[in-house]
Amino acid sequence: MNDGLFDLSGSVAAVIGATGVLGGAIAEGLASHGASVAVIGRNADRGEARAAAINRQGGQAFFVSADALSRPSLESAREAIEQRLGPCDVLVSAAGGNNPRASVTEEQAFTDLPLDAWRENFDTNLVAGALLPAQVFGGAMVDRAQNDPSRRGSIINIASIASHVPVSRGVAYSAAKAALRNLSMFLAREWALRGVRVNTITPGFFPAEQNMRLLFNPDGTPTPRGQQALDRTPMARFGDPGELVGAAVYLASHRASGFVTGADLVVDGGYLSSTL
Numbered sequence: 001m002n003d004g005l006f007d008l009s010g011s012v013a014a015v016i017g018a019t020g021v022l023g024g025a026i027a028e029g030l031a032s033h034g035a036s037v038a039v040i041g042r043n044a045d046r047g048e049a050r051a052a053a054i055n056r057q058g059g060q061a062f063f064v065s066a067d068a069l070s071r072p073s074l075e076s077a078r079e080a081i082e083q084r085l086g087p088c089d090v091l092v093s094a095a096g097g098n099n100p101r102a103s104v105t106e107e108q109a110f111t112d113l114p115l116d117a118w119r120e121n122f123d124t125n126l127v128a129g130a131l132l133p134a135q136v137f138g139g140a141m142v143d144r145a146q147n148d149p150s151r152r153g154s155i156i157n158i159a160s161i162a163s164h165v166p167v168s169r170g171v172a173y174s175a176a177k178a179a180l181r182n183l184s185m186f187l188a189r190e191w192a193l194r195g196v197r198v199n200t201i202t203p204g205f206f207p208a209e210q211n212m213r214l215l216f217n218p219d220g221t222p223t224p225r226g227q228q229a230l231d232r233t234p235m236a237r238f239g240d241p242g243e244l245v246g247a248a249v250y251l252a253s254h255r256a257s258g259f260v261t262g263a264d265l266v267v268d269g270g271y272l273s274s275t276l
């Protein structure tokens with residue numbers, strides 16, 4: 001029986017960071033469930049390639065260049081999407097990353113962390129990763145829902161296990177991701193009666209370009225840090241980016257998750273459920 005619970009046909013999804021590994025997989029997944037997708041990021045080569053892959057698979061996508069740290073840049077992107085695909089129903093905020101200059105290491109104590117690198121982590125993961133996208137895209141969703149209550153919006157911010165418990169070393173990344181989760185809960189309440197749901201997805205360890213060297217040696221075996229992550233994950237493996245699609249489609253679909261806001265969907269192979 002197909003009851004359309006997960007059918008996103010007729011909806012428009014903006015995926016910021018779809019030029020990257022996890023955002024890209026989510027963009028493809030939303031498109032394969034019927035959404036028209038705007039692939040958003042700064043890297044035009046990767047963005048065009050991702051949009052082309054979606055179109056080849058029978059979906060509808062196009063690349064829009066935008067810097068999520070710039071409100072005017074995001075506003076131009078939103079206008080371009082509205083002209084090409086129509087108003088956005090779904091926003092996925094997947095921009096993020098760890099600048100290791102703000103990490104505690106053998107060479108750098110917590111007391112010596114450079115403030116500019118600390119701020120950079122907050123800019124990337126909180127300001128670009130949730131704040132400005134919610135202001136620009138979420139604001140438009142709220143306005144539209146006021147005029148037509150049948151047009152509701154769904155915002156999905158990509159959190160991290162570091163939102164829940166700080167990872168060793170990555171102190172600024174962890175604090176910024178915790179703030180992203182907190183902001184998402186704030187917005188869930190703020191916009192609950194204004195037609196916009198706000199939820200997060202918490203991925204566990206997923207090999208991506210940005211963490212490849214952290215997790216794997218050049219010969220493909222796990223680094224000590226990679227092995228630590230595997231040992232702490234009850235399913236004893238890393239995630240595959242496609243394993244985030246179900247969570248994203250569920251949260252994007254009002255038929256499937258219309259009463260769900262402020263929630264966090266953890267996709268981590270059990271990482272957060274285990275201790276020793």
Ligand SMILES: NC(=O)c1ccc[n+]([C@@H]2O[C@H](COP(=O)([O-])OP(=O)(O)OC[C@H]3O[C@@H](n4cnc5c(N)ncnc54)[C@H](OP(=O)(O)O)[C@@H]3O)[C@@H](O)[C@H]2O)c1
Nearest residue numbers: 017019020021022041042043067068095096205206208210
């Ligand atoms: N991989 C994991 O294990 C894991 C685990 C938990 C959470 N996460 C989170 O999942 C998200 C995606 O990570 P990923 O692993 O897929 O890394 P990734 O491949 O490096 O993707 C991150 C994307 O963020 C985009 N981005 C960064 N700053 C931006 C800005 N100012 N404006 C627009 N786009 C920006 C980058 O796009 P451009 O270069 O095109 O600008 C990049 O494609 C991040 O929020 C990350 O923190 C990842």
